Amino acid sequence: MSDWSTVLFRKSSRSSTNGGQCVEVGFRPGLVAVRDSKCPAGGLIVLPATTWAEALSALQTS
Structure with missing residues (x-):
């Protein structure tokens, strides 16, 4: 696996700011x-x- 350090x-814009459920995403080529x-x-x-793009597309059409 690649080194992600x-x-x-970036924190998701849909994550709450009061200590709730927070998701972050990071990008490397591919x-x-x-x-x-x-x-x-x-x-x-x-x-x-x-796969990430397909998942986002599926969520947007739901």
């Missing part, structure tokens, strides 16, 4: 990583960028 992660902002060292879900 230097990647800038890959997207998702993590819990409250526990960034807790692990990542790494997806191909195409």
